[in-house]
Amino acid sequence: MALRPPSDTTRTQVEDGVLDTDRRPEGHASEKPPSEQGPSTGRGGTAPALRPVEFGRWLWRQLTSMRTALILLFLLAVASVPGSIVPQRRIDPSAVQLFKDDHPTLSPLFERIEMFDVYSSAWFSAIYLLLMLSLVGCIIPRLRVYAAAVRGMPPKAPRNLSRLPAYDTWTTDEADAGVAKRAQALLRSQRRRVRVFADPPAGDVVVSAEKGYLREAGNLLFHCSLVVVLVGVAVTGLFGFRGSASVIVGNGFSNTLTQYDDFTPGASFDETSLTPFTFTVEDFHVQWQRDGAAAGTPLTFNADLAVTDQPGAPPRDYHLRVNHPLEVDGTSVFLVGHGYAPRVTVRDGKGNVAFSGPVVFLPQDGSFVSYGVVKAPDAAPSQLGFEGYFFPTADLCEGQPCSTFPDADNPVLSLLAYQGDLGVDSGQPQSVYVLDKDDLSPFTTPGGNPRALLLRVGEQAQLGDGAGSITFDGYDRWVRLQVSKSPAKVVPLVGVLAAIVGLLGSLFVRPRRTWVRVTPRDGRTLVEVAALDRVFGGDPADHVADVSSSLRPSSATAAAALPAQQEDLR
Amino acid sequence: MTETLATVSNNMLYSATVVYALALLAHVAEWAMAHKLPADDEAAGSRGGALVATGSVSSPVASSASPLGATSPETRSVNEVERSDKYGRIGLSLTALALILHGVGVVSRGLAADRVPWGSMYEFSITVSLAVAAAYLYLVRRYRVRWLGLLVTGFLALVLGIAVIVLYRPVGPLVPALHSYWLVIHVSAAAIAGGAFTVGALASVLFLLRSRLEARASARPELPRSGFLWRMPAASDIDKVAYRVHAFAFPLWTFAVLAGAIWAQYAWGRFWGWDPKEVWAFITWVAYAAYLHARATAGWQGRRAAYVALFGYATFVFNFVGINIFGSGLHAYAGL
Numbered sequence: 001m002a003l004r005p006p007s008d009t010t011r012t013q014v015e016d017g018v019l020d021t022d023r024r025p026e027g028h029a030s031e032k033p034p035s036e037q038g039p040s041t042g043r044g045g046t047a048p049a050l051r052p053v054e055f056g057r058w059l060w061r062q063l064t065s066m067r068t069a070l071i072l073l074f075l076l077a078v079a080s081v082p083g084s085i086v087p088q089r090r091i092d093p094s095a096v097q098l099f100k101d102d103h104p105t106l107s108p109l110f111e112r113i114e115m116f117d118v119y120s121s122a123w124f125s126a127i128y129l130l131l132m133l134s135l136v137g138c139i140i141p142r143l144r145v146y147a148a149a150v151r152g153m154p155p156k157a158p159r160n161l162s163r164l165p166a167y168d169t170w171t172t173d174e175a176d177a178g179v180a181k182r183a184q185a186l187l188r189s190q191r192r193r194v195r196v197f198a199d200p201p202a203g204d205v206v207v208s209a210e211k212g213y214l215r216e217a218g219n220l221l222f223h224c225s226l227v228v229v230l231v232g233v234a235v236t237g238l239f240g241f242r243g244s245a246s247v248i249v250g251n252g253f254s255n256t257l258t259q260y261d262d263f264t265p266g267a268s269f270d271e272t273s274l275t276p277f278t279f280t281v282e283d284f285h286v287q288w289q290r291d292g293a294a295a296g297t298p299l300t301f302n303a304d305l306a307v308t309d310q311p312g313a314p315p316r317d318y319h320l321r322v323n324h325p326l327e328v329d330g331t332s333v334f335l336v337g338h339g340y341a342p343r344v345t346v347r348d349g350k351g352n353v354a355f356s357g358p359v360v361f362l363p364q365d366g367s368f369v370s371y372g373v374v375k376a377p378d379a380a381p382s383q384l385g386f387e388g389y390f391f392p393t394a395d396l397c398e399g400q401p402c403s404t405f406p407d408a409d410n411p412v413l414s415l416l417a418y419q420g421d422l423g424v425d426s427g428q429p430q431s432v433y434v435l436d437k438d439d440l441s442p443f444t445t446p447g448g449n450p451r452a453l454l455l456r457v458g459e460q461a462q463l464g465d466g467a468g469s470i471t472f473d474g475y476d477r478w479v480r481l482q483v484s485k486s487p488a489k490v491v492p493l494v495g496v497l498a499a500i501v502g503l504l505g506s507l508f509v510r511p512r513r514t515w516v517r518v519t520p521r522d523g524r525t526l527v528e529v530a531a532l533d534r535v536f537g538g539d540p541a542d543h544v545a546d547v548s549s550s551l552r553p554s555s556a557t558a559a560a561a562l563p564a565q566q567e568d569l570r
Numbered sequence: 571m572t573e574t575l576a577t578v579s580n581n582m583l584y585s586a587t588v589v590y591a592l593a594l595l596a597h598v599a600e601w602a603m604a605h606k607l608p609a610d611d612e613a614a615g616s617r618g619g620a621l622v623a624t625g626s627v628s629s630p631v632a633s634s635a636s637p638l639g640a641t642s643p644e645t646r647s648v649n650e651v652e653r654s655d656k657y658g659r660i661g662l663s664l665t666a667l668a669l670i671l672h673g674v675g676v677v678s679r680g681l682a683a684d685r686v687p688w689g690s691m692y693e694f695s696i697t698v699s700l701a702v703a704a705a706y707l708y709l710v711r712r713y714r715v716r717w718l719g720l721l722v723t724g725f726l727a728l729v730l731g732i733a734v735i736v737l738y739r740p741v742g743p744l745v746p747a748l749h750s751y752w753l754v755i756h757v758s759a760a761a762i763a764g765g766a767f768t769v770g771a772l773a774s775v776l777f778l779l780r781s782r783l784e785a786r787a788s789a790r791p792e793l794p795r796s797g798f799l800w801r802m803p804a805a806s807d808i809d810k811v812a813y814r815v816h817a818f819a820f821p822l823w824t825f826a827v828l829a830g831a832i833w834a835q836y837a838w839g840r841f842w843g844w845d846p847k848e849v850w851a852f853i854t855w856v857a858y859a860a861y862l863h864a865r866a867t868a869g870w871q872g873r874r875a876a877y878v879a880l881f882g883y884a885t886f887v888f889n890f891v892g893i894n895i896f897g898s899g900l901h902a903y904a905g906l
Binding site: 066067073076081088118119242297298300301323324325332336493496500507508 | 742743836837893
């Protein structure tokens with residue numbers, strides 16, 4: 001960009017901290033000479049009918065303008081908000097279901113505008129894709145401009161150097177060529193680009209130097225990197241998957257679809273390509289803070305696994321901890337939670353065992369009061385179902401049963417029992433954590449209230465009516481595992497790192513132009529030094545003082561001996 | 571030993587709160603004394619705005635020895651400049667003292683817990699406010715921004731006060747998810763960026779006040795130009811300071827988000843999952859990106875850009891306060 005005279009406009013821009021190349025480049029709408037603009041691009045002018053090409057060009061210029069980019073940034077910020085308020089299916093499907101139950105009128109509307117899938121919705125995607133398009137449309141011409149600027153040389157000097165913000169002048173008896181040569185050497189030694197203009201008519205020589213090309217380079221790197229990040233994230237999402245499973249300690253897990261509680265594949269993920277590893281959760285350790293004000297805070301939890309990387313391979317031990325995932329051939333297994341699985345035995349009216357084993361109960365809060373459901377569809381004559389809570393350290397808090405500590409110091413199981421039809425035979429898939437009570441009736445006390453069964457380990461309760469019994473045999477623990485594959489996740493990582501490097505360059509590199517003009521005058525030599533910063537924050541006056549003190553006759557010898565690099569060290 | 575250190579930490583932080591409040595009072599006095607003082611364009615412009623009075627060399631003896639015992643308006647003004655300046659210096663000294671107490675308080679909290687003191691909202695509050703105080707004092711040395719004193723000490727007294735009274739939690743262990751060196755990297759970057767965002771936002775507030783004053787004065791030149799706001803640097807200089815602070819904070823915030831994403835990959839198996847905390851960190855990032863762009867967009871420079879910066883700060887505060895209180899999500903352990 002041609003240097004403008006240091007008029008007020010230049011000053012304002014410099015003071016605003018904005019390099020004028022920070023603006024969108026030449027070639028974008030508002031900076032194009034009017035003659036190049038379509039007939040209808042005049043602001044506020046009424047548009048005659050546009051030919052498609054012109055309209056397309058107009059649209060492109062609008063899209064790539066800084067104002068549009070700014071508006072799109074705002075839209076992106078605003079569009080992100082609802083996803084943090086309305087539950088999202090990708091994050092917590094059960095919360096979405098709860099929300100739908102609570103808001104039956106609102107939910108269909110929300111469903112239609114993809115409010116439960118904000119970050120993959122059409123409107124959210126539209127905003128960030130438009131932003132990326134705007135960004136690319138801005139970068140490409142800028143790359144061209146920058147390439148020309150890098151190949152090009154430092155600009156000619158403005159006619160009147162004394163009007164620049166930093167200026168110094170003196171006359172000397174030294175020959176003009178000598179001063180010019182020294183100025184050239186000095187500015188070169190400061191790692192500036194130097195070009196010498198000899199202007200015969202006026203008889204003067206101008207040494208023009210420029211520094212700070214990396215600012216725009218950083219700016220471009222930053223914006224290009226954002227595209228890389230977006231592409232990387234998209235690839236990772238398309239070809240990866242995420243799933244989770246709760247595994248009771250002692251049980252195994254094999255990496256097949258059926259073993260997952262939930263599974264979210266990327267759009268292009270091939271489900272047959274799941275790495276065929278298996279492992280057994282051999283042991284689990286958890287430790288809580290026992291005393292002090294922070295009693296009940298979890299300190300550590302970890303699991304011992306025996307991992308078989310592929311069928312036939314010898315098993316290996318792995319100590320699975322939070323923040324230390326198990327890696328098998330690009331698939332990672334994370335320990336994200338744990339809980340209790342009470343072991344119960346249900347006997348039906350005929351005395352047969354209708355169900356026996358551990359059942360995963362879900363912790364409700366930090367005290368690990370856990371909710372769960374026991375289903376005994378094999379019970380006869382009618383099916384039996386139970387729902388209730390597991391209290392690891394049972395106590396009474398203000399008359400209500402509660403757990404006073406998350407560890408199992410005094411485990412108590414509190415259940416309500418039902419008989420009837422569990423609805424599991426209807427063929428409809430059913431959650432193992434929900435009891436469908438439509439065709440169930442509770443066992444009641446003589447007064448008609450549902451009867452709560454309170455069981456300690458080893459205790460048995462009769463259900464009444466000769467319907468059967470339930471025994472609380474003990475408890476196991478289970479671990480919540482998250483399994484995921486994020487291929488190419490290194491791409492967004494590298495992208496963000498490059499973006500940060502670019503950002504640092506674009507914010508902290510300060511382009512500066514320096515001119516030394518040497519003019520023969522009345523047998524002596526007039527030397528002028530001036531500098532112009534293209535962003536604020538530097539001290540061009542300081543720089544000019546440095547340069548002049550090196551060039552002035554008194555310090556000529558010292559300057560020749562010392563390449564003045566204080567500028568860089570300061 | 572732990573108990574002792576925890577007690578030391580509490581006492582230090584209580585004291586720091588009180589000293590910040592005293593510094594605030596000093597700065598209030600500084601502003602009050604400057605109420606009737608005329609604009610001091612020369613001092614404000616060329617010396618970066620510290621209330622270095624033009625007449626600070628005049629001796630008190632001279633004024634008391636003036637004939638008839640009456641002080642001329644000029645002398646009175648000089649005295650008031652001196653007085654206002656003196657309170658400003660007192661405020662600054664108190665802030666520096668409070669910073670030392672504050673720093674010792676945070677460090678001893680960490681020693682008491684035998685870990686970095688960033689495990690709860692209380693600990694994060696005392697750390698971010700420490701970053702605010704340190705950033706302010708650094709900027710005072712570097713760019714003479716003592717004019718920020720009133721707002722900064724007000725902020726510090728308020729936040730540290732809320733922390734020690736409302737958010738306080740006894741020293742406790744970290745939950746397992748936080749057992750990672752990424753805690754150090756992620757939270758320190760977020761805390762320093764947060765401190766810088768705060769100073770940037772306060773500077774933007776003063777910029778808006780001053781530039782409104784300037785706009786009004788240029789429309790009606792007959793209006794008197796007096797008061798502390800007129801004795802601060804020109805709006806354009808305040809804007810430069812605000813920009814510098816934001817330009818420092820933005821890359822650091824980017825890094826904090828990145829470090830969080832890497833950590834999330836290790837802890838939760840995905841680097842980005844639109845958890846509420848992540849959403850709002852993203853919104854903050856976008857808002858400050860918009861601020862940097864606004865400064866380069868015709869028609870958006872100056873006041874509008876400053877409003878964008880304040881919007882960005884509001885999203886940061888909401889992420890820290892709102893999401894911790896109302897939100898659930900995986901960052902729940904950072905809660906109250």
